[in-house]
Amino acid sequence: MFDKLYYQDKGLFLQSFHPAAVLAYLFVLLLLSLLYDNPLYLLSLLLLLALLIRGVDGFEAWEGFLKAGVFLMLVVMAVNPLVIRAGATIIWHGPDVPFLGRLDISMEAMYFGAVSGLRLLVIMSVFCLYNLMVNPDNVLNLFSRAAGKSVLMVALATRMFPTMVRDLKRIKEVMQFRGVDFEEGSMWERVKKYSCLYNVMLLSSLEDSMEIAESMQARAYGSGRRSVYSRNQPRPRDYLSMGASLLALFAAAWGLHNGCGRYAFYPVADALVSDIPTLAALFVVLFYLFVPLILSEGCKYCRFIKSKI
Amino acid sequence: MPLYKVENLTYYYPEAEKAALKDITLIIEEGEFILVAGGSGSGKSSLARALAGLIPDFYGGRVGGKVYFQGQDIRTMDRGKLAREVGMVFQDPEKQIVQTHVEAEIAFGLENLGLDNEEMQRRVAEVVCFMDLKQIRGAFTANLSGGQKQKLALASVLAMQPRVLVLDEPTSQLDPVSAEDILNLVKRLNEEMGFTVIMIEQRLDRCYHLADRVLLMEKGRIACDGSAREVARKTSRDGAPFLPPVARFFAGIEAPSLPLTVKEGRKLLRSCIIIERDMVLRPAAGKVGDSPADLAARGSAVCLKNLWFTYTGGQEVLKDVSLDVGEGEFVAVLGENGAGKSTMLRHLTGLLRPDRGTVQVLGKDVGRNGFKEIRRHTAYLSQNPNDYLFQDTVEDELLFTLKNFGLKDTSVVDEMLDRFRLVQYRRTNPRDLSSGERQRVALASVLVTSPGLIILDEPTRGVDFRLKAELGRFLRHETVKGRTVIVVTHDVEFAAEYAARIVMMSSGRVVSDGEKHEVLGKSVFYSPQLGKMCRGICDGVLTFSEARERIYPLLGNGAAADEGQGVMM
């Protein structure tokens, strides 16, 4: 399970963007999911994300992410109605509870809880897409100019992680043959058994770290200023999607300034679509956000586009 | 001007009382291929590190004498400049790779030198092309095989375009195929590209003939220095542990020349042996192995019947494997990487359960009850002795195992320490010991329960000649006592010398199984060097003692008169 990176390169168009472009795009998506309150807007974002995740062939991974989000979502949906007193439409008059006060559950609070859940799904999906769309190596590479040593440490630790998991499993087997039964005994006894396991590993990994350091030193690490080897080259598609992300952000900011995308739940929930500008703003923002998808589809069906981006 | 000039170099590691290097004086010319041989603890690695500038820069400690590189004192040289000139590859590929991405790893040294991106791109491309790394250039480094990792480590050093390559046992952790790959590359670098190569190796049969010059080290000093043949001649007089088997064999007789390779050996053997037709085809001498009847009389220690196994990933690794090992047998399991050796091992230790088939170990059905049934009677030594060491003292390591099995009798500890020559380390922290001693501690810590079955996974990796012989003799002694030994190894020489029976596996099947002469004698590639040399001339010779016994009498004109004095083992 821990021997492969989560990201798998499938050679898809959406995976071919420059990491900076992807980060900018996903950052805008994340911002919007936090800025927007209107359920319609959030739903459209979710739809867009679903299409993108289909584009990176990631429905299976998405399912995993949504499942992980469900627990969080349930908590959020349960907590909200319990503490919110602002709703006007009371659907259930509860008893008095110490600390919390009177447990009146309102329609609006339920509604808000549901929309919060929706927002959570959007955020989960943004991260799911991030995991599927961009190679973490490339992201690290992007940051190594700013924080070379941190990136190097992260890379080294990431590279050692699968080895360590393997080693731990092997040491566990070795321990079993020396008579340690990890499944037996009280919790305290088990912790002590695992302590032996971790002790071996800790000692070995500290010893290994000295050898790794030696190999780094032999390759002139720390002998002067480091430069950065960069493998990523921006292409027209990256400028296009980067520009589109910025435009989407501006459009959204302008829209929010004029109230498009905001939404009041209390005391009575707003109408979903109150006026034409609300729809228009949504349309404009979505159009810009669709750019990578449009490029992806265009690439599939049109040689000309493919050759130009 | 010589490339290296070492003058009276003496070195102590921090807090060490014994000198690692004693009064070394040495001159190395450009373009030489130098092989450094010697037992563990002889100062080989320290010398290599001193030449690469890591001693004393990285280690600290006390130094006397000077190392000059192209006339300049190495300690006054800028580290970046030195790294551009001298590249070093280490023993363990796991501990040299620092990046997640193959290309980034190759570029690591270049980044440290502060080269610009264009230059780095060019050099990375060059190295990828030269070392044929195209298939893996975008791979995640953690998932490469050991051989690929070592190749990558070499690539990363080569990208810095050094003129000198220092290699510290670069093949000791690799399977034979990958090892050959690395050695061929090194040879090409030396011959075609003029690199100066300084290589430390334990497995001399693979590389002795490649070297122009051999340095034999002993107790921190250079005991012998000269061309490969000169050193072979000089050392052949005293036991010759640091010669390839072919040379060692001929060292015992006053041969007109000293062959270093199988090819030369065969030539010489043909020229001086009196060939008798019936000799050639005669099967192996009678003393090896037991007769079938003898075997049948013993109980069965391990019995695998029609084993099939597929990993959850969908890879079918065992296909109808059957194996019957009697008590007191010494079995070596050979085969390429991914042949299913370790998967089979995990079945007979109960760590995996078969999809189909049965596993019986020491009369108990392991497939059903798992390892719990048999672990008390099974000793398992993994590839890495460090997996065993975490207590404060050596004694505690042994007591730990005893305590876990609820065994009260601790007198066995003394006996074990004595047998493994660890008595003086009783109160020492096992992590302060050398690697050979660590292996002995690990072995002692699993053998305190006096198990009936001893399983070892690659026990000869990175172990020097002497310790290997010691281990082999010990295991053989155990089988005499009725214990069963199963060794999974790539080391054909070890298997041929000490095992009685060989099981060869390939792509999940047992392809050959039988007495060692039967299996190894038939094989061209899975054969020890002496077997290769004697093949077709005097079949059925695998080990040194057999060769001596069978061939010396055949040599005409009394060439073998002094066989007793020069040869050990």
Next chain:
Amino acid sequence: MTWTNWGLYITMAGIISVALLMLGMEKKAGLNARQVSLIAMLAAFCAAGRAVTGVALLFMQPTMFLVEITGFVFGARVGFFVGAMPPLISNFFIGQGPWTPWQMISWGLVGMSGAAVRSLFPGAGYRTVTVLCFIWGYLYGAIMDIWQWSVFTSPLTTKSYFLLWAAGFSFDSLRAAGNLLFCAALGSQSIKILRHFHKKMDVRYLENI
């Protein structure tokens, strides 16, 4: 209703502060090869420790106390890095989530608190660390809840926060118990081991004979 999007601010604060902390810690002084590889190996070890313990231990992990001890022995900077990296690393393999930055901050703080203990109470031993580990079991949950609370609940009151925290109480208790047990079992020995290597890192003497 005034429109203040705390969720947004808190999320941004998380991302930016983790970036700044990493950058600041790195720039403070040069890290040599030994330090870099030691930090990376300890971080990888913590991440692997998180990954390997399973049902037999009720998913209790030996990781947090080790981060704490690393900070205690090696100081704030190493403690921070060793703490902040494991969540990031293991998430490379199981997927990054929105919680990653906050996880990194909390774990990093665990490491730094170890260093704080040492400088505040120079005589402190592993008992003090154990107590701190236990507290961190709950504190960690409390910090992680802030993000969830700010993004998904409205209005932001102590009550709603308390409810969220209560919802995770059982998990937090398990974590705290795990920390306590592991630290009690392994603490003094780990401190000894790390101190041994700490000496190795710094002692570098060159002497000419």
